[in-house]
Amino acid sequence: MASELITEDRTRHSAKKSVGIIRHLNLGTAVIVGALLAVTVNRIATKLIIEGDETWRRHDQIVMATMLAWFIGFMIGIGALVGPTRWFFGKDLNHDEAMFLAGKDMGIKRYFRYTTDHKVVGIQYLILTIALFFIGGVLAMLIRTNLGHESGGLIPPQVYNSIVGFHGLIMIIATIIMITGPFGNFILPIMIGARDMAFPRLNALSFWLLISILPILAATIALGGIPMGWSGYNPLADQGPLGVDSYIFTIVIFAISSAVAGANITTTAMKMRARGMNWSRTPLFVFGTVASVALALPAFPVFMLSQVMSAMDRAFGANFFNPEFGGSAWLYENLFWIMGHPEVYVILIPAVVAIMEITPVFARKPLFSFNMAIVGIFGIVGLSIFVWAHHMYISGWAPLLNGPFMLTTELISIPTGLLFLVILGTIWRGSVWTRLPMLSVYALLFNFIIGGVTGIFLSDVPEDAALHGSMFVTAHFHYTLMGAGLTGALGALAYWFPKMTGRMLDEKLGRISFWLVQIGFTVTFFGMFAVGLEGQPRRVEAYDIIFKNGNLISTMGAYTIFIGMLILLAAVITSWRNGEIAGSNPWGAQTLEWMTPTPVPLENFEVLPVVTTNPYQYGIKQETSS
Amino acid sequence: MTTPTHEVMHHESAATVGVRDRQGVLLLVLADAAFALSVVFSYFYLRMGNTQNGWIPVDGATADKMNGWIVVGALIASALLFRLGYQATVLSNKGKSLACYSLAGIALLVSIWIQLQQILHIPFGISEGTYSSCYYLITYTNLIHLVLTAFIVLGIANRDRMDLFDSEKHWHPLVSNIWLNWVVISAALGAICTMFV
Structure with missing residues (x-):
């Protein structure tokens, strides 16, 4: 017995030794190396970059050099460069190192390392998303509190503008990653019967790239904020404070992270599906997630370019966007909205397909027309590329194109309608089991119809001329x-909470939260529609007294949402720690992720599954196959 | 939905992983192509707009139209050599593959040197008109492409030296070849743009 223990200890020791430098790298080393490099480069840049006539440009250069140094240092410190370096020198990772990177037997520490296991990355994304929503939510409360009184006064106007911009930026990042990040990483590979993502190290890279930008994003506040709003319109951004440099850096790194994640998720879904899982047996969540990330793949690099140009304008005096020196503000608007409108569907499609996964499970009925859902998803993706200029109707850019863009924008309601039809058809005459996930199905249908119909209003050129830049637009996109x-x-x-955590989400707290959020939401944004129709402009911290009642109602609704969200947060934390233990398949669902044990083992499946039927055969007697 | 099999998963074959790698690289090329095409769009948008006659620098100084093509020439040489190296890898001709990869790496280093020389001798400042801003953008982004590609090609040469490729395991050179071909196209797009002053 003693000799066995000694042997085991030696094996562990040799395994640790063979893992090498990777075992010393974690979030702590990343922060230390990043900070050291940032401070060093900042000192050097301050000395080397000569003070010229335009001192603001010199400061931009120093700030950008410092941020770049932080980013490089952080990525070195977390271990992102170990793989490429080892590849270059022909020293590929051995089995022990691969297992270490996957987080084997590492407990909670794996969440603070460059861990490659897709489930760890999924949980990391979930925590990050919750944190971003919390910060964005607090900022929303500051905005609404200030708008509670017609003269504002709580926050100075420029700070208010920055808070609105910061809220927008954080919420956009959070909503883009909120489904493809946590569930696209944790659930999707299991759902298709794979052992991991196609590129596990790229998977970790996409997450840690996001973490690396958090301090840069936070620095925005100290550097004067982003008073031009989250859209970063130029040449306004060119005149903005140093906080704009943070914004630029954030967008560039976020675009790289999105491209890496997009390539990874798409490859995983296309090349790693289980045997027998042809496209007609592939769950809709997979289609929707792939459609979303594949749409983001070409869209975000365009936005990235706009920010590279913006950085060159600010730091080196290039003239891309300043009309005074030959640039064009319309160029920025085009680049921004070529990304900006597809991005709406990058956010929406995963949400709708997640709901489509939930609906047949709780309606205990087969999905109503799988093919219609596919046509809807890809119809939206196809059309979304040709609608961007509806955001620019009144900018004066190419008025002759307003008609065609109005048409394409209104056409997009057809594939969207198909998705509604699929969900409604699935619920129709089903024996609906109204648990917490199902409540979201009803809420999405209700809210999305209002959001969609008001979108048709805004796609109409004359209507948009009246409502553009008003609170009506704000209410619509919310x-x-x-x-x-x-x-x-x-x-x-x-x-998916039970699969990800092994525990059920507290139903009672969840329902209280649900109703508070939905009632609060309706109150907030109906109030906003009303003041918007009356003509209240958005992004203004004080307003005329005629808008007072609508704003007061909106603020009260916003507080209700916030309380509801806090209750949900409490439900998530308490359920994760002490919630009711969930079985491997508490909902009786049929997709593959529910066929694995909970907690899901390291490589998901002991034996790879073979798929024999489509995933939505609820209420249909299945032949047993061996 | 499923029936279990008794198949036990072992390590995946080089071909299985290779097919995935190829797919991944193609998707990253798609993202990079979106960036490159946006540069082309911006170049011609600003050129056609010529706001406040701000396209060309006031003193009329422009870069040599052949500059971009010289870099593309060196890149094409690199890509052809790399392709020959890949074919030699598939045929297990070790000596030839190593020579070709190494020469491809050298050709890339030459293209980097040429690009750097061109950047150092641009006859106008970045602020002197939108043409100059675009020219700086195109040359610098191309330089970043070249440095990244040099890392890959030299890595492939080094790994070939260490006998890590053979007729079965040839996927890294294949996907690197795809990337290298894209870099040639991307550099050519830049060169085409700068032909139109």
């Missing part, structure tokens, strides 16, 4: 991104 997008994500959270 109905789509929050009312539909976030609601879908909350449904997904309630649905």
